[in-house]
Amino acid sequence: MAFKLITKKKYFFDWKKEESVAGLFKLTLQGESEILGLLALTDFPREFRIQIHLLCVSRENYGQGKKYDGIAGTLIAFAARTAISRYFEDACISLLSKTELRGHYRIKYGMMDGGPQLFLEGARLKAIIKKYLS
Numbered sequence: 001m002a003f004k005l006i007t008k009k010k011y012f013f014d015w016k017k018e019e020s021v022a023g024l025f026k027l028t029l030q031g032e033s034e035i036l037g038l039l040a041l042t043d044f045p046r047e048f049r050i051q052i053h054l055l056c057v058s059r060e061n062y063g064q065g066k067k068y069d070g071i072a073g074t075l076i077a078f079a080a081r082t083a084i085s086r087y088f089e090d091a092c093i094s095l096l097s098k099t100e101l102r103g104h105y106r107i108k109y110g111m112m113d114g115g116p117q118l119f120l121e122g123a124r125l126k127a128i129i130k131k132y133l134s
Contacts, residue, residue, distance in 0.1 A: 023053075027075055036061055037071040041079055048087040051117075052079050052095035070132060076109055077132035080125045094119040 023041035028034060040054040057071040076093070083091035094117040097105055102118065105111045109128060111118035120128060 023050075025075075025078065027071060027078075034058075036068060037075050039075040039079065041082065043086070045086075047092070048083075048090040049092040049094055049119075050079055050083040050086070052076065052093060055095065073109060073128065073132040076120075077128045080120060080129050081133060084125065084129070089122075091125060092119055092121040093125065 023043065025039045025041070026035045027037040027039070029036065035058060037057040038054070039052065042051045042053045043049075044051060052075075055072060055075055057066075057075075060067050061071050079093045080091075083093050094114065095105070095111075096116060097118050102113075105118050106113065109120070110124045111120055112124070
């Protein structure tokens with residue numbers, strides 16, 4: 001991935017620090033080079049869980065005046081599909097959310113409160129895949 005194009009100004013994080021993460025993914029439109037969103041995943045095989053380590057959409061796709069809707073949902077659904085492909089019915093995804101976003105993740109994506117982390121499993125995991133990747 002071309003990390004020189006992924007600046008903190010455009011993607012909220014210093015993604016160069018994530019260069020060594022094996023599970024780093026980008027979302028683009030088919031045939032386009034513009035990165036709409038980024039996702040870093042950490043696998044916890046003993047727990048049948050994939051954690052969303054980092055998730056962000058580009059600045060032009062954030063907030064009221066966004067260019068495209070559903071980018072974060074699509075990235076979460078990708079993590080969910082990855083978890084199901086590895087762990088089948090035992091699959092789970094989780095994330096540590098900033099305090100101000102916890103309610104948003106619970107309402108918009110159906111995530112459940114698991115203490116410090118939010119998570120999806122079972123029917124909710126499948127529902128997010130159906131909504132964003134079907």
